[in-house]
Amino acid sequence: MTRWLHIIFLCFFFFQTYGRTLYVGAGKEFVSIKTAIQKSKNGDSIVVWGGLYKEENLVIDKSITLIGKKEATLDGQKKYEVLSIKANYVVVSGFKVQRSGYATLTDPCGIKVYDSHHVIITNNILEDNFFGIYLQYSKHCIVKDNKLRAYGTEEQQIGNGIHCWKSDSLQIIGNDVSGHRDGIYFEFVTNSVIWRNCSIGNIRYGLHFMFSNNDAYISNIFKNNGAGVAVMFTQKVKMFHNTFEENWGDAAYGLMLKEISDSYILGNTFKKNTTGIYMEGTNRINVEKNSFISNGWGMKIQASCMDNTITKNNFLANTFDVSTNGSLVLNTFDANYWDKYEGYDLNKDNIGDVPYHPLSIFSIIVEKTPPAMLLFRSFMVALLDKSEKIIPSLTPDNFIDNKPAMCALFL
Amino acid sequence: MIEITDVNKSFGKLKVLNRVSLSFKEGECVALIGPNGCGKTTLIKSILGMVIPTNGEIKVKGQLVSEDYQYRKQIGYMPQIGRYPDNMTIGQIIFMIKELRKSSQRLDEDLLQQFCLTEMFDKPMRTLSGGTTQKVSATLAFLFNPDILILDEPTAGLDPLASEILKEKIQTEKQKGKLILITSHLLSELDDLITHLVFMQDGNVKFHKPVSALKEETGEDKISKAIAKLLRNNMYEPRY
């Protein structure tokens, strides 16, 4: 009896999961993807063979799996949104999606997900689209291993790479984005993870992140973006092991934090940025075990920041390690390694016996009178800095690391 | 050979040469005499191009001094006080000057031998006595067989023997038909050498006469006495 029940149950399961497979391509069952979608039912798979498909706007309104083989290319001819997903449980994989239309009102995309859940978009190449992959009002979606490339030159002329809006529980994993306005864009997205992506050479931000609580982004590389990474108006963000590199420019920051609270910045590397981290209105943040290497400014902490803890970080070969615009210091520096530290360690416990003032007088002068940068590294300025180190007068005296590490921390 | 016309020179307010016009020909041996600070050395240096006159022109062999430096090939100059780079030796100095001139002419090294300088070739200039330095200067002046010799106090500081050697040398050169310009205080030493006499005072040339004419005027047969007589006659009152 139980055996029969088992068999019936298995049969039921079989019919549930295995739909038909429809083939599209030259000499195949279907020539057009559109008709294949029309003919398909929920649970079917459509395999599209190599070739160039100019089918205007493809809408997926059934829970189907759409697989591209041998460089199946979907072309929007610079007029249409290429692929619109308006159903749940859709998988799109293996396509080359190119040349979406350009319109500022409707934001045509390479692939756009409308109000759906459990959509998986993997292994696609998106090239020369206005927006790359766009998710709105979506949940439990996975965007994985896609390569997005656009050729924008101006902010207004190009959309974002992976654009997520009012969504929840997304996984953005292993994508490469370049040449878009923002590499990855998050607004009102919660409980999501951004993991192992490379966002390189985008016009504005590598990652643009707003009003998105309880997210984590881990092990991403943000390099050479117009303005670095911006994380704003958000709580409880975890930023682990990311690399922020070569974000150069007056308003470019490795990581710009604005109105952030209760978050962790752990184990990241900030290298060769004009400013490693810029903090404004930031509260209760832990900045721990990060490396700041060869930045113009390691950290710029505005006076509006409170109760942040900066501990166990390495500051190496930065022009200025830290600067601030006020005299009030409500943040804690502790046990960091500063390569400019010249103190000694008599009891050999690897903690410097003299507290370190990371704020150089010249960084304050430059903050107030930016053109003074012209005199940097002149003998005059060296004298000023030395005398200030001995008798602090202009720098806030509680801006201090009481337990500076003697050698670089192994992170 | 040397034509000086209307040369003026002042150092600041001090007028050192005042409308000096002189002319010297080959075969002459001219003594430039006058009290200290009368402008003798300045005149010589003007001829050499070391002092640049405020105005007026100086021609050597028809060449304007201010225009071309090549005329200096024709001049051998022996300064009053020879100043040489301290850390060079006699040999190096002579070698260097030879190198710089690269003259194809046969060198006149008589004085080098007669002053026995070859034996001191390795001595640095700073260790030399004033007399030996003068010997080096003299040697350099005669070395390239120049047509004009300008000797500023040549015998000062030399011992009698060296002085005699030098005078003999001047004599032989004079007989070769060269123009020789000498300044000296010790007129007695020059008696048998000089043919013409220039007397300067306060930057002015008081007279320029052949020695024979001078002797005739004063009736003396020694130059020094002739001059003394002239001075005693208050004709040319020096302002000491």
Next chain:
Amino acid sequence: MNRVTKFIILDILKNKIILIYTLLLSILSWGVFSVEDNSTKGILTLLNVILLTVPLVSVIFSTIYLYNSSEFIELLLSQPIPREKIWRSLFFGLTFSLLFAFFVGAGIPLLVYTPNDVGLMMLLVGLFISTVFVSIAFFSSISTRDKAKGIGIAIMLWLFFALLFDGLVLFLLFQLADYPIEKIMIGITSLNPIDLARILILLHIDVSAMMGYTGAIFKEFFGTALGIILSFVILFLWIIVPYSISLIKFKQKDL
């Protein structure tokens, strides 16, 4: 190389000061590079050497040498050698010796430890700065017959360019902080050869910081090919102008 220059170079090398200078530079350079594990600190130390020591040694050594060679000049003048050639030979001789010292002392370690744009720029700038201050020495030594006064002028000029000038600029910056003075400041700063040298190197060391607000303006000016060419043209003028003035004076000088 003409014969006069050859004799001058031989004479300077006999002087031993140049050899000591070379030795000191090389001890210092090899020292800082082998002690520090990252070459940035070594570069910064060398930067200070280039901005302070090199100009000081160049200007003082050259000034003293010029005064000490007045006999030599006199000797040469009685020879059929034009004045211009004597002066030029002295300039070449001094420049060559000091460049040689800098190249052997600091240039080789630089090329060994930092064979990149930073090292090359420092080498080039160091060579230029040496020459500029030789030229300034010519200017100060022809300005007066008095040796002590001449050396005084040389030291004052060095002090002015190395220290006082920056103080003045800083003062101006504070006074005029409310006005858009960046570009004017760039103009003023590039009048000082030491500042110019510093900024040229700065643009290579502190690349990241120079991308910032004012940095960008500097970068726009000094970082472009045109800016770099212009900077070197200005440095070149700093060589030509003082030397030319001194040459004109020397031609009219009574010895």
